[in-house]
Amino acid sequence: MISSIDCPHGKSSIITGSVLALLLAAGGNPQRSVAVGPTVIEFYVDDEPRRGLPIMDFASELVVLDRDGQIHALRGAAKENVRDLKLPYEPANPIETRDRLQSEFGRDFEIVATQHFLVVQPRGRGDRWPDLFERSHRSFVNYMSRRGVKIRRGRFPMVAVVMPDASAMYAEMERAGIQATSVAGVYERESNRVITHDGGHLEFIAATVRHEAAHQSAYNYNVHSRVVITPRWVTEGIGQLFEPEAMVMNQAGLTLRDRVNRDSLRKLKENFDGGQSDQFSQAVRDLIGTDEMFNNAQTTADAYAVAWAMMFYLAEREPKNFARLLTGTNGRGTYQPYDRFARLNDFERWVGSDVDTFAKKVAWFLKSL
Structure with a gap:
């Protein structure tokens, strides 16, 4: 499953698609990619101050790329209550993202770091899920590279969230504003996260994880763009x-x-x-x-x-x-x-x-x- 941001008419581009795709894939500093470009703004999500790069300014919403790779659509007061910091964009490092995830999910969860992922899972689950995400990603990169697809590694750590059971997964999806039923997992494009659970038929869930992890790898390694409409x-x-x-x-x-x-x-x-x-x-x-x-x-x-x-x-x-x-x-x-x-x-x-x-x-x- 892939969610999308509604795109009202009358949009006004801040960054061209090709430059933005480079930023999303490489997580690079705009000063190295664009001679003159927008600077970081401060905005609020659930009353929490965040910093990010404005992507698109619509009549009804402002789309912003957070420092951890999430995309936020700011509407109403949230759109108006932003402040230009006049700072270059720098993605959050893995330690910052890990600390934010630990604060978000609490003490019942642990954050396991692998080469390419930060995996949020119930404490004591071991390496099964981190290993599956890593193997899925390595398989994706190998398969695509062998077929001549250009791969460009991102600098945002890929985040995977494993909830203890299906009901907890659906609660997390509802919290994230994701509407889905009868699924074992999803990749949510705006948050750039895979969400799944650890309480069902393992073979079926693992197949779903491999599917959703492929989406995540594709959007983070420049096979797809999160701000382009792809069939x-x-x-x-x-x-x-x-x-x-x-x-x-x-x-x-x-x-x-x-x-x-x-x-x-x-x-x-x-x-x-x-x-x-x-x-x-x-x-x-x-x-x-x-x-x-x-x-x-x-x-x-x-x-x-x-x-x-x-x-x-x-x-x-x-x-x-x-x-x-x-x-x-x-x-x-x-x-x-x-x-x-x-x-x-x-x-x-x-x-x-x-x-x-x-x-x-x-x-x-x-x-x-």
């Missing part, structure tokens, strides 16, 4: 790629069959004759053009399965086009609207074939599996 078949297709357990084993996904998402493939066999039906080609076209299949509860499961097939085919059989697609979607303007015509036109330009031909190639690939 959901692209983002969710990547999440689906990393659900199989073999993807995070020591010899991750050595064979093509190891890398297959069995649940997605089964859904495709049940509802699309393994990709051979006419409905499959139409589903591919619908996903490229809009996100409606994801938004309709009756077609959501199909949307995830078809998105997996499309991204898996590109990654395994057309890696250059896979990388070109990700570079193209990531490089669009900040919060720039993306209508059906533009999405279809961009797809055919980046992938180098029309939609119907592409759907047939994906169907042939699925048949070979």
